Amino acid sequence: MAYFERVDDGAYRATKEVGGAWDTGTQHIAPALGLLTHVVERDRDARRADGLVVGRLSYDILGTIPIEVMHARVRVLRPGRSVELVEAALSHDGRDAVLLRAWLMRPGDTAALRGTAYPRITPVDEMAPWDPSSVWPGGFIESAEVRREQVEPGRAAFWVRTAVRLIDDEDVSPLARVAGLFDIANGMTVRADPRKVAFPNVDLTAHLFAEPRGEWIGFDTTVTFGATGIGLTSSVLHDADGPIGTLAQILTLRP
Known part of the structure; x- marks a missing residue:
């Protein structure tokens, strides 16, 4: 199984595995963000061989994408x-649907300076499985395996x-593989029932100080709803070694 199939050098066909959560007839945007990350890395590797790494991925989500060729x-x-600084775009039928701006940076040996005050989360083996399809429909959500430690609605x-x-x-x-999961953050600890309140994100920005x-x-995610129709989902990203970066998604709240 795969989220996408390559059609030619710049074209990819989405499969049913990308079915969305807000609308199962369109794509969940998460895999598309991973695809654009791969496109940026593939272009980088074709142009240079000096090992630049991704420090930031900043996506603007311009609209929905049908489950078709992009x-x-x-x-x-x-x-x-x-x-x-590199820019990538994913389009369908001549219309841009996602834009990505990525900073690529030269790595170096800073092991002696390594440190963060971000706390670790509970290791994966100590968290209980949780079924996200109990809240969300769609092929992408069904394809995700989740373990969750919920504190309260909007915090987990x-x-x-x-x-x-x-x-x-x-x-x-x-990185491309996990970037294809980043956008799931907005739905894993909902503050309101998505059948009563829509809260899609219109962007996603990840800053990474370590490669996953x-x-x-x-x-480690907190969802915040403001009083004027705007919300924020913010996360600290982790791998098995600890925190590796941060992620933020701005939300449009639609009761």
């Missing part, structure tokens, strides 16, 4: 030997993995 393109906005720690490949018969990096390792990606 096209991806990449351009370098700010070239550089040690820092580079959880781990996520999937057995579904990002792209059929194509290897992707650990292992098959699970962990989230």
Whole structure:
């Protein structure tokens, strides 16, 4: 199983595994974000071999995408030997649906400086399984394995993995694989019943100070609803070694 199949060098066909949560007839945006990450890394590797790593992934979600063929393109906005800004776009039928701006940065040995005040979450083996399809429909949610430690509505720690490949018969990096799960954060500890209140995110930004390792990606997540129709889902990202970055999603609240 895979979320996407390659059609040609810049085109990908979505499969039923990407079925959305708000609308099962359109794509859940999470796998598409992983796909764009892969497109950026593939372009980087075709252009240079000096090992730049991704420090930031910032996506703007311009609209829904049908479960059909999409096209991806990449351009370098700010070239550089040690820092580079790249933009990628995913489109359908001539209309851009997702834009990504990624900072690529030269790595170095800073092990002696390593440290963070972000607390660790409970290890995955000590968290109980939780079925997200008890709250959400759609093929993507069904494909996710979740373990969750709920504190209250809108506050939880959880781990996520999937057995579904990002792209059929194509290897992707650990980052692209987990980036395809980032957008699940907004639905794993809901503050309000999604049958009564819609709260889709219109963007997603991840800042990473370490490259993810292992098959699970962990989230320490807080969902906040403001009084004027805007909300925020914010997370600290984890792998088995501890925190690796942060993630934020701005929400439009629609009772």
